[in-house]
Amino acid sequence: MDTQFKKGVLELCVLASLARKEQYGYELVSKISKAIAVSEGTIYPLLRRLKDEHHVQTRLVESREGPPRKYYQLTAEGRKRTQSLAKEWQQFTEKINHYLTNENKEDKR
Amino acid sequence: MNKNTFLTTLRASLKGLPQEEIDDIINDYEEHFAAGKKKKRTEANIAKALGNPKDLAKQHKASHRIKKAEQTGSASNIIRAVSASIGLGFFNLIIVLGPFVAIASVIIALFATGIAIAASGIALMLASIVSPFITIITMPINSSLGLLFVGIGLLALGILFIIGTWQLGKLFGKLTVSYLKLNASIITCKKEKEETP
Numbered sequence: 001m002d003t004q005f006k007k008g009v010l011e012l013c014v015l016a017s018l019a020r021k022e023q024y025g026y027e028l029v030s031k032i033s034k035a036i037a038v039s040e041g042t043i044y045p046l047l048r049r050l051k052d053e054h055h056v057q058t059r060l061v062e063s064r065e066g067p068p069r070k071y072y073q074l075t076a077e078g079r080k081r082t083q084s085l086a087k088e089w090q091q092f093t094e095k096i097n098h099y100l101t102n103e104n105k106e107d108k109r
Numbered sequence: 110m111n112k113n114t115f116l117t118t119l120r121a122s123l124k125g126l127p128q129e130e131i132d133d134i135i136n137d138y139e140e141h142f143a144a145g146k147k148k149k150r151t152e153a154n155i156a157k158a159l160g161n162p163k164d165l166a167k168q169h170k171a172s173h174r175i176k177k178a179e180q181t182g183s184a185s186n187i188i189r190a191v192s193a194s195i196g197l198g199f200f201n202l203i204i205v206l207g208p209f210v211a212i213a214s215v216i217i218a219l220f221a222t223g224i225a226i227a228a229s230g231i232a233l234m235l236a237s238i239v240s241p242f243i244t245i246i247t248m249p250i251n252s253s254l255g256l257l258f259v260g261i262g263l264l265a266l267g268i269l270f271i272i273g274t275w276q277l278g279k280l281f282g283k284l285t286v287s288y289l290k291l292n293a294s295i296i297t298c299k300k301e302k303e304e305t306p
Contacts, residue, residue, distance in 0.1 A: 025137055025141055025144070033158070044137050045168040048134070049293070067143070
């Protein structure tokens with residue numbers, strides 16, 4: 001799959017995943033990288049950026065077995081952004097799919 | 110690659126960022142390794158899945174620089190953000206780089222012109238005051254008062270030039286930062302930017 005597609009869509013996937021559930025870094029990264037093949041490390045700079053933009057916030061949760069874990073969750077702004085990105089994605093893919101199916105029909109004439 | 114090599118390479122590549130930020134970034138990856146090892150993965154396996162630490166550092170640096178350029182709007186920060194983004198291989202930035210340098214040069218030239226005009230204005234003002242009997246052959250003004258007024262006019266024009274170019278430069282800077290942010294995340298939502306203050 002084209003790298004440019006992936007880059008754009010990665011943010012949407014991360015936000016959508018966090019919208020469902022608050023997660024810690026490793027958890028989120030493992031999940032996303034199964035859905036969309038990117039090197040796992042790239043998700044951390046993205047999470048940092050989302051935090052700087054106040055779309056995501058973090059909290060530390062003490063862990064019995066080791067150092068505290070950083071949990072990521074969406075802010076209210078983050079939820080809004082998720083909705084708009086999801087909507088944009090939907091409109092975009094609808095248009096493209098429509099275009100592709102129509103193109104095929106024209107070729108068959 | 111084991112965890113130590115990964116983290117050492119990452120830390121070295123992150124040089125230039127504030128120490129606090131570097132430590133925070135390294136902590137995140139430490140946490141990732143710790144979580145992975147609990148799932149019985151090997152360090153080599155975890156490191157490979159994470160990717161090349163030098164590339165990751167480039168991404169972290171670019172994000173940070175774009176953020177700083179947006180906050181401060183200073184020319185040096187904007188230039189750092191542009192070069193960090195080019196380093197990430199945003200191909201279209203190479204295409205845009207030519208025009209970017211051209212426009213930046215024009216702005217610098219306009220700025221220099223403004224200074225030159227203002228300086229000539231000051232020179233004429235001084236000339237009219239210091240040597241009241243000076244007539245400059247090229248100028249059809251042979252009264253020192255007239256010379257003074259021309260000098261003041263040129264100074265004002267120069268200052269206007271400088272102020273105008275400064276504003277133009279700031280606008281250009283903002284546009285550059287917006288363009289870099291656009292490249293960093295392909296899908297943007299213009300509507301949302303209008304909604305949230």
